[in-house]
Amino acid sequence: xxxxxxxxxxxxxxxxxxxxxxxxxxxxxxxxxxxxxxxxxxxxxxxxxxxxxxxxxxxxxxxxxxxxxxxxxxxxxxxxxxxxxxxxxxxxxxxxxxxxxxxxxxxxxxxxxxxxxxxxxxxxxxxxxxxxxxxxxxxxxxxxxxxxxxxxxxxxxxxxxxxxxxxxxxxxxxxxxxxxxxxxxxxxxxxxxxxxxxxxxxxxxxxxxxxxxxxxxxxxxxxxxxxxxxxxxxxxxxxxx
Amino acid sequence: xxxxxxxxxxxxxxxxxxxxxxxxxxxxxxxxxxxxxxxxxxxxxxxxxxxxxxxxxxxxxxxxxxxxxxxxxxxxxxxxxxxxxxxxxxxxxxxxxxxxxxxxxxxxxxxxxxxxxxxxxxxxxxxxxxxxxxxxxxxxxxxxxxxxxxxxxxxxxxxxxxxxxxxxxxxxxxxxxxxxxxxxxxxxxxxxxxxxxxxxxxxxxxxxxxxxxxxxxxxxxxxxxxxxxxxxxxxxxxxxxxxxxxxxxxxxxxxxxxxxxxxxxxxxxxxxxxxxxxxxxxxxxxxxxxxxxxxxxxxxxxxxxxxxxxxxxxxx
Ligand SMILES: Nc1ncnc2c1ncn2[C@@H]1O[C@H](COP(=O)(O)OP(=O)(O)OP(=O)(O)O)[C@@H](O)[C@H]1O
Ligand SMILES: [Mg+2]
Numbered sequence: 102x103x104x105x106x107x108x109x110x111x112x113x114x115x116x117x118x119x120x121x122x123x124x125x126x127x128x129x130x131x132x133x134x135x136x137x138x139x140x141x142x143x144x145x146x147x148x149x150x151x152x153x154x155x156x157x158x159x160x161x162x163x164x165x166x167x168x169x170x171x172x173x174x175x176x177x178x179x180x181x182x183x184x185x186x187x188x189x190x191x192x193x194x195x196x197x198x199x200x201x202x203x204x205x206x207x208x209x210x211x212x213x214x215x216x217x218x219x220x221x222x223x224x225x226x227x228x229x230x231x232x233x234x235x236x237x238x239x240x241x242x243x244x245x246x247x248x249x250x251x252x253x254x255x256x257x258x259x260x261x262x263x264x265x266x267x268x269x270x271x272x273x274x275x276x277x278x279x280x281x282x283x284x285x286x287x288x289x290x291x292x293x294x295x296x297x298x299x300x301x302x303x304x305x306x307x308x309x310x311x312x313x314x315x316x317x318x319x320x321x322x323x324x325x326x327x328x329x330x331x332x333x334x335x336x337x338x339x340x341x342x
Numbered sequence: 343x344x345x346x347x348x349x350x351x352x353x354x355x356x357x358x359x360x361x362x363x364x365x366x367x368x369x370x371x372x373x374x375x376x377x378x379x380x381x382x383x384x385x386x387x388x389x390x391x392x393x394x395x396x397x398x399x400x401x402x403x404x405x406x407x408x409x410x411x412x413x414x415x416x417x418x419x420x421x422x423x424x425x426x427x428x429x430x431x432x433x434x435x436x437x438x439x440x441x442x443x444x445x446x447x448x449x450x451x452x453x454x455x456x457x458x459x460x461x462x463x464x465x466x467x468x469x470x471x472x473x474x475x476x477x478x479x480x481x482x483x484x485x486x487x488x489x490x491x492x493x494x495x496x497x498x499x500x501x502x503x504x505x506x507x508x509x510x511x512x513x514x515x516x517x518x519x520x521x522x523x524x525x526x527x528x529x530x531x532x533x534x535x536x537x538x539x540x541x542x543x544x545x546x547x548x549x550x551x552x553x554x555x556x557x558x559x560x561x562x563x564x565x566x567x568x569x570x571x572x573x574x575x576x577x578x579x580x581x582x583x584x585x586x587x588x589x590x591x592x593x594x595x596x597x598x599x600x601x602x603x604x605x606x607x608x609x610x611x612x613x614x615x616x617x618x619x620x621x622x623x624x625x626x627x628x629x630x631x632x633x634x635x636x637x638x639x640x641x642x643x644x645x646x647x648x649x650x651x652x653x654x655x656x657x658x
Contacts, residue, residue, distance in 0.1 A: 107451065107454060108451070108452060108454075110451070111448060111451035111452050112452075114448070114451070115437065115440070115444075115448040118439075118440055118444060119437060119439050119440065122439040122440075123439060187435065187437070187438065188431075188433045188434070188435040189435045189436065189437055190435070191395075191400065191429075191431045191435055192429075192431060192435040192449070192491070192494065193435075193452075194400055195398055195400065195424060195427075195428065195429045195431075196424060196449065196452040196453060197421050197422075197424045197425045197452070197453065197454075198452055199421060333399070333400050333401075334400065334401050334402055337395070337400055337401070338361075
């Protein structure tokens with residue numbers, strides 16, 4: 102398989118332009134990060150320095166992994182069914198682009214904004230905590246292991262959400278249904294992140310590494326399944342096939 | 343171009359496409375030469391769009407073979423085929439949130455058009471849309487969107503251009519513009535596969551037409567189809583009924599048969615209207631008939647179409 106980066110680039114450019122002008126998409130992308138950052142901020146700022154003890158055993162930062170898990174599903178679920186509804190899928194598929202190039206373009210066009218939003222919100226959160234929270238709370242909260250976990254799991258979770266949402270999108274006949282199903286499908290990741298953040302599920306370095314490996318494998322499988330579904334006939338006919 | 347090139351720009355051999363139990367088209371065979379404008383006619387649901395999609399590598403044929411732009415229609419050739427052709431689909435399928443220019447830019451990139459900016463200017467002026475380049479496609483009327491879709495189909499300078507009902511929904515002036523464009527492309531040697539419901543359009547533009555209704559009903563030049571299907575006739579109208587039409591028409595050698603269509607209106611079956619009309623005129627004058635008119639029959643492609651469309655599959 103040879104992938105022509107120029108064709109991938111053409112798809113990414115087009116998709117990003119479209120997203121930017123799609124108000125519901127922009128609003129959705131803004132609301133999700135808000136939900137996942139306001140809550141931790143409130144928690145942190147409500148704490149006095151004496152409460153920093155228990156904080157040491159929680160992973161409040163990981164709460165924000167909900168962002169890379171949820172944001173892509175909103176955008177990626179639109180990617181195929183949205184074009185099918187607009188009637189733009191057929192002209193797109195009559196161009197020489199290969200299915201892997203198209204899939205990669207669509208995935209990247211979701212991954213890039215999702216990763217930017219997730220990392221930006223995270224950075225902003227760290228900055229706020231560092232500047233305004235009680236120093237003892239800040240040092241209890243911002244631990245290197247959690248920061249690393251956040252950095253590593255953001256792309257892994259985003260990727261997994263993207264493949265699931267794209268698979269759903271290729272089979273759906275309705276944008277809304279596709280978005281709802283994809284959101285539903287990314288809830289397990291979100292729930293897991295929250296449970297870990299609240300220390301309901303205990304984690305260690307080992308479980309972290311295992312989880313990363315599992316996610317990596319899931320991403321591979323997701324790519325495989327999605328590219329198998331990116332067959333022109335299937336894409337054009339949707340579930341009618 | 344690369345090595346041996348088959349003489350046909352586009353050919354199908356017993357090509358069929360089924361959707362489950364539903365037959366979209368069946369056993370379709372034809373050959374289209376380079377630079378030919380080929381009309382593909384048929385009623386709604388006849389399988390025209392499905393044929394275009396199949397030849398355009400979007401759908402996999404159920405059976406049969408085809409060549410497109412000189413390449414066998416196989417999965418391995420699909421990318422190269424798509425490079426050499428383009429399709430203007432039934433609905434324009436533009437990104438409505440993007441401007442005309444952005445739409446064309448995206449496709450120029452996907453076709454890797456070398457001098458994209460110049461090419462885009464060229465196709466925009468070909469469809470007379472240069473002044474709308476910066477408009478969002480969502481703000482364009484149906485007819486204007488159609489023209490953007492046509493411009494998009496011209497971006498890669500295709501060898502074979504599929505036009506799926508390119509003038510449906512266009513006003514007469516815009517439709518004329520599209521016709522002129524098709525004429526121009528033909529002169530440049532572009533092979534055009536045109537599906538349409540407008541028989542006048544097919545008659546005016548196409549070198550040959552095929553009539554499809556799941557199976558191919560006929561294929562040929564429009565005038566040739568007319569002649570094959572309809573006997574040529576002369577219609578004679580007189581002021582008062584003729585006294586002895588039998589003797590009069592019987593005396594003219596070119597007349598094969600005749601019947602009275604209406605009071606004082608006679609339809610003569612002839613081999614060659616141009617040769618027989620003067621003979622008939624002379625005979626009428628000799629018989630002192632008061633002739634109002636003598637006119638050759640005119641059957642249009644529409645008559646051919648209507649005649650063939652109702653015949654159950656497999657009969658012709
Ligand atoms: N995705 C599909 N699934 C099932 N059947 C289909 C599908 N697409 C087309 N068909 C069927 O195939 C047949 C041919 O359809 P097609 O769209 O090719 O007709 P057409 O000649 O283009 O008609 P029109 O003039 O209305 O555009 C129809 O019976 C149609 O219902
Ligand atoms: Mg059609």
